[in-house]
Amino acid sequence: MDITEYIKLVFTDYTLRTITLGTTILGAVTGMLGSFAVLRKQSLLGDAISHAALPGIAIAFLITGAKDSNTLLIGALISGLIGTFWIRGIVTKTHLKSDTALGLILSLFFGFGMLLLTFIQKQPNANQAGLDKYLFGQAATLVESDVWTMAIVTGLCLAVMLTFWKEFKILLFDADYTKTLGFNTKFIDILITSFIVLAIVLGLQTVGVVLMSAMLLAPAAAARQWTNSLSMMVFLAAIFGAFSGVFGTAISASQDNLSTGPVIVLVAGVFVVFSFIFSPSRGLLFKQIRFIKNRRDLQLHKTLAFMHHIAATHDDISHPHTIKLLNNFQGYTKGTLQKLVDKDYVHLNGNMWSLTKTGFEAASNLYTKQSTEDE
């Protein structure tokens, strides 16, 4: 199937359109909220919340006997919130560090959820089949009402974020200071955390308990590489998340039997890898290039400085000296010498070198220039 054909299909085919819209909105809202989780160093919180939601799904099914996704997600929401507040409680009331608390809640809730799932599967109820889709998600089960729910929550989340932008920002940067300014930090904190829980629960049906945290972290981690502004980071994370949804759905729809959730997560992973390598200011590639260039410049400067040191002892600064005087400790190689010649700093004559006037001046200004650059 070629691309134009696929695009046409997205607009005409009900199922594909619903799934694409759903995964796009989901990617945008998780990317947005994921920025906050990453900056609060709560990357693992998403993982804990999504796993903690599983018993809620099972209990909601046991109580209502219905497989309506909204009912199950309300169960997930409640148990996700309970897990989150237990984590907070453990951290504030005991000696345990937050990674321990997260791990503990994650595995306890997930274990309990799995137990309930196996219990449900043994029930003589034909309706029970398919609950385990919440483990890895199944985008194909999305219907229009699910997309509406996602859109409404995203809109709500956007409105709250814009309203409390200033408060979110200062809490993320310096919580103690925020308290001294008279803000109720607990309220801001609960607001942020509740929306993170909500976004995760929304994604369970599509991406599943196990992979959900990647939707939260990957777009945010990728976005951080490209910008030094919080608003830009949140915006980019939403864009990356949305595109992960679009591309992930497209790939899984055009290749048979590829499950959508993992593909979306992998696409988001590609964004991360690309950003880590190619970001101009923080990326590995440009960092390495800058490193090599700096080292070359430094070698050049060292050779020049050494030449200056020798030349300064003579009345005539362009008095020729033998190349043998130079050695590797001063950063001398044939390459650096040639570069100095190219810059017209040095004049070569057989195996003798001499500093030119411009070279001598450049060398005398070398250190004063460097120290002003340092501020």
Added chain:
Amino acid sequence: MGNKSKENIKHSSPNDKTPTSAGVIAVKVDDLTVAYNYKPVLWDIDLEIPEGVLMAIVGPNGAGKSTLIKAILGILKPIAGSVTIYDKPYDKQRQLVAYVPQKGSVDWDFPTIALDVVMMGTYGSLGWIKRPGQKEKKAALEALEKVGMLAFKNRQISQLSGGQQQRIFLARALVQNAAIYFMDEPFQGVDATTEIAIINILKELRKAGKTVIVVHHDLQTVPEYFDWVTFLNVKKIATGPVKDIFNDDNLTKTYGINYQVSIQE
């Protein structure tokens, strides 16, 4: 915050009082006890800090110096005790107080620029939801100029040196235009130039009648920088003018070993 706190400014602004008038107590701490788990970190602290002093809090590691500041500011919840600012509960006087945390307490890789951090000093008077505007930006730029960091206003904060980061924190507190400043080790990890720049600003604040309380580590510079000192080691050992109480006796009581500091006369 909000309208209520603005009314309080009218009632009890320290500017109504003559700055150096003897006997005005800016900060009063009563029976303050703080404990993490079972062990008390601060035990039954009574402290009166007169208006207009530049005070050092000194004591060994683990003496509770930072904890004292955090408990006064309500960041930590004490198990007992109360704090009043100009004779009113701290809760009602927050806008009179500014805090400079240790610079290591935040992540400087946060995606923001220097001007934005300084602007955060205006958030308290803005209150909930309202965004900073031109007036707040102007105040932030003025504060940046005061600490000599105007040229760095658009610099990503992770690209600032330790001393520059400390100055940004100081500027953020200056924007608050408070009457009382609490600073947690502002000289830690900064070079001599920054240290002099900071102490000059602190002395200017005192000249303007403000009260400045500083957690300080370098005993040698106490007589030179400060006019008031509190010795702390879980309990309050002594508090008063540097010239009266900064002596070997109190140092020994605080630090537990026989301390000999030659005091400049």
